Amino acid sequence: MKLPVSTAPAPDAASMQCIACGRVQADPGGWYQCAACGDLLELIPPQAPSAATVQSWPALWRSRRDSRLAEDLSGVWRFRELLPHFPLAPRGIVTLREGNTPLYDLPRLARAAGVAAVWAKHQGMNPTGSFKDLGMTVAVTRAQALGAQWVACASTGNTSASMAAYAAQAGLRSLVLIPAGKIAWGKLAQSLDYGALTCQLDTDFDGCVRILRELVRRAPVYVVNSINPYRVEGQKIMAAEILEQMAWQSPDHILIPGGNLANSSALGKGWLELAALGLAAKIPRISIVQAEGASPLVDCWRDWKGEKLQPRPARTLATAIQIGNPASWKKAVRVLRSTGGECLAVNEMEIAQAKAEIGRQGIGCEPASAVTWAGAKKLIHSGWIQPGQSVMLILTGHTLKDAEYILGFHRGEIPGPESGSQAALAGLRHPPRQLPATVEAVAAALETAGRP
Numbered sequence: 001m002k003l004p005v006s007t008a009p010a011p012d013a014a015s016m017q018c019i020a021c022g023r024v025q026a027d028p029g030g031w032y033q034c035a036a037c038g039d040l041l042e043l044i045p046p047q048a049p050s051a052a053t054v055q056s057w058p059a060l061w062r063s064r065r066d067s068r069l070a071e072d073l074s075g076v077w078r079f080r081e082l083l084p085h086f087p088l089a090p091r092g093i094v095t096l097r098e099g100n101t102p103l104y105d106l107p108r109l110a111r112a113a114g115v116a117a118v119w120a121k122h123q124g125m126n127p128t129g130s131f132k133d134l135g136m137t138v139a140v141t142r143a144q145a146l147g148a149q150w151v152a153c154a155s156t157g158n159t160s161a162s163m164a165a166y167a168a169q170a171g172l173r174s175l176v177l178i179p180a181g182k183i184a185w186g187k188l189a190q191s192l193d194y195g196a197l198t199c200q201l202d203t204d205f206d207g208c209v210r211i212l213r214e215l216v217r218r219a220p221v222y223v224v225n226s227i228n229p230y231r232v233e234g235q236k237i238m239a240a241e242i243l244e245q246m247a248w249q250s251p252d253h254i255l256i257p258g259g260n261l262a263n264s265s266a267l268g269k270g271w272l273e274l275a276a277l278g279l280a281a282k283i284p285r286i287s288i289v290q291a292e293g294a295s296p297l298v299d300c301w302r303d304w305k306g307e308k309l310q311p312r313p314a315r316t317l318a319t320a321i322q323i324g325n326p327a328s329w330k331k332a333v334r335v336l337r338s339t340g341g342e343c344l345a346v347n348e349m350e351i352a353q354a355k356a357e358i359g360r361q362g363i364g365c366e367p368a369s370a371v372t373w374a375g376a377k378k379l380i381h382s383g384w385i386q387p388g389q390s391v392m393l394i395l396t397g398h399t400l401k402d403a404e405y406i407l408g409f410h411r412g413e414i415p416g417p418e419s420g421s422q423a424a425l426a427g428l429r430h431p432p433r434q435l436p437a438t439v440e441a442v443a444a445a446l447e448t449a450g451r452p
């Protein structure tokens, strides 16, 4: 198959730097790895203007919310001074009005846990229902600027949904590699709806990555997995958005789920860059939470002091983070070190309970997002997060992404009996009642539900 696309290094590209050997290089395209040592690349932030200009940015960014231009309505491109500069294709940016997501105050959770405040930044309120849209708008804009015709990714479901949508918006073709039977149906349905060539492979996510890596050598597809540094640039804008919503004050702690570890890396990169610009007075402790059955970073942090990561098979019902060989682990370790964060795992029971508790706040989230609340409760319990402190949870995916999990939970099937005692879940499950179609039956149900 001949797929015309430009894969040559683009002379216009912003400079990239290897995270391991520090070599500065032009955009290599392809698998986005260092030409010298093969490690990950990241974009070097644009040269900062004068302090006075930087101080004028918050007002400029706020004023763009009143504009009708696509680049101002996007919650990513609204902060474009923080993004890499590259010449756009004549059609301009590829946007679905991503970002500008809500920040919720959750006082009942704060009271129950005994901390000053709990907030949730809900990235599941993005156009395709996950945080991936923040990065995808930049990566697909870059693909279009390079003249790509095909974009491709390996995915646990949300990257593929997002990529397929942005590719469709740009008029590009998209190729999705997903592990058969291991992603939530809602996400698979999205990539079909948006017209992607969707390949279910008989392997896991890490196996899909291996195949994509090989494919890139043979077929000129533009890879938009998070090894693509443009993805990370878009996702780092979450830090600016949170700071703006918090009147440029930082919470004490941020908890974020960890799978392939790009989002935590992006959040840390964003916060550190904003601090270097003088726009964030304080850097919150950014802690990464993984599911117990998919926690190679926790092992790396605890057993190897962040120096080595041992890939391992991954197994969790939080399928979005079912990843055993995370690509961006070195970047994530850097974030843990530079912000003083913690890295911890939570089990399936803790995830299910946390997810139900977030649901009861009326906002809901994906199982993978709920690890943040489960992790926060553990850190509060251990005293690592203290009573007077504030906590922000990054909720990464919309609750409807995985409706099967919710139904299974309320039916009493999730988590399974192998996960241990279900006592903590009592009172959180409320399956639908099957009743005769009579007023009496419904009134009786109402009465019993009202009893303490």
Ligand SMILES: Cc1ncc(COP(=O)(O)O)c(C=O)c1O
Residues within 6 Å of the ligand: 130, 156, 157, 158, 159, 226, 257, 258, 259, 260, 261, 262, 263, 264, 320, 321, 366, 368, 369, 396, 397
């Ligand atoms: C809903 C959700 N949460 C968290 C993650 C983990 O993000 P990352 O792989 O960047 O660590 C993913 C990744 O697919 C996800 O889809």
